[in-house]
Amino acid sequence: EIKKAVRTELGLTCSIGVGPNKLIAKLAGDLQKPDGLVTMSRAEALVLFEDLPVQELWGVGERTAERLAQVGIFTAAELGRAPLSMLTTMFGVLGHRLQAMGCGHCDDPVAQYDEKRIVKSVGHSHTLPKDTADVAIIQAYLRLLAERVGERLRRYGKAGSTVSLYVRYADFTGAGRQHRVGEPMTSGLHIYRSAVCLLRQYMPLRKKVRLLGISLSDLTPASGGQGFLLERCGREERLMDVVDRINRRYGAATLKPGSVLTAERFGVKERCGLIGTYLFDRKR
Structure with a gap:
């Protein structure tokens, strides 16, 4: 038919x-x-x-x-x-x-052509301009990625409870680690700290690193599940809001953590790869 x-x-x-x-x-x-x-x-x-x-x-x-x-x-x-x-x-x-x-298995559901796909994670990845095993440089890129993930989460009104870190090496092998936090978060600093904890599981580095990726999953509305956190960290939340508004007005990364400068000196492409952008980032 x-x-x-x-x-x-x-x-x-x-x-x-x-x-x-x-x-x-x-x-x-x-x-x-x-x-x-x-x-x-x-x-x-x-x-x-x-x-x-x-x-x-x-x-x-x-x-x-x-x-x-x-x-x-x-x-x-x-x-x-x-x-x-x-x-x-x-x-x-x-x-x-x-x-x-x-083995012939695939659990992906069949979606209708016009069905909106629900994004389950928000993240960024970045291929380094050259391979490195310098931990200080790697951590600087993690801070850069964490800040970009946090900014997108706040822009979408979302918070995430599971932080994932992916490391790809110079020989194109790679591995991922993830960690679930107790409270959904949107702060780049909190995301960065969780990513650094995951990075320690890769230590000592036996190969140079080629690519890094951070993503947050288990997304919830930012206003839900963060009530006491907002009261406890109101100053930090207000600061993030001011930074976001300045960066939206004058350009991305106009205001940024000083540690990101290490990554910028090493080399940063104009656009980090996006993870989980289909629904939130497309034009409506």
């Missing part, structure tokens, strides 16, 4: 894949383009995975495929059989998702 409606209303052909999840349904839909209709079970998909190049899996890009090839993983089935410890060492928390995909 869908194929017939598309052809009648638009004069176009389309391919449709039906499967137990989005991963397999998309794979099935690609098998008989441009005018196919394929139904595939997970068992049928696993047979296909034996010879399917890993980059044919939905969500596995060229760079990820290149890194998997370096450790001898070329097919989807080999990805599913790969040790989870190796994948998490290479890709952090994404390793769990990659192994599940190699």
Whole structure:
């Protein structure tokens, strides 16, 4: 019925894949383009995975495929059989998702085209201008990232309870750590302190660092769950509000912590990468 409606209303052909999840349904839909209709079970998909190049899996890009090839993983089935410890060492928390995909599992829900996606985290990442193992420089970038995350949270009227830190090394391996705090927060300083605690878990650094990322999840309205915190730290909240208004008027980072200057001297790109921007940052 869908194929017939598309052809009648638009004069176009389309391919449709039906499967137990989005991963397999998309794979099935690609098998008989441009005018196919394929139904595939997970068992049928696993047979296909034996010879399917890993980059044919939905969500596995060229760079990820290149890194998997370096450790001898070329097919989807080999990805599913790969040790989870190796994948998490290479890709952090994404390793769990990659192994599940190699086994034909995908829990992502199917959303309607016009459905608003709820953002579950707000964060920033930054690729350093050159790799470094200098802890003072790394901490300066963490302060920079924490300030930018905090500013966006306050602009959205949100607060976060779980801080995540991601570190990517010069050899493109990486790992993530996270920590849940007792009270939802929006302060760049508080976010930074939590990130530094997570950074200690990476010490001593055995490789130079290439990229850093900080994000906050478990988002709640900033006014909810922070009542006593606002009373206790009213001066700090007022200061953040003044800084935000000045920076919005005269340009980002017009006012900033002095420790950020260390990162700026080392080199800062004009725009840090954004994490979790779909709903809040798009034009309404």
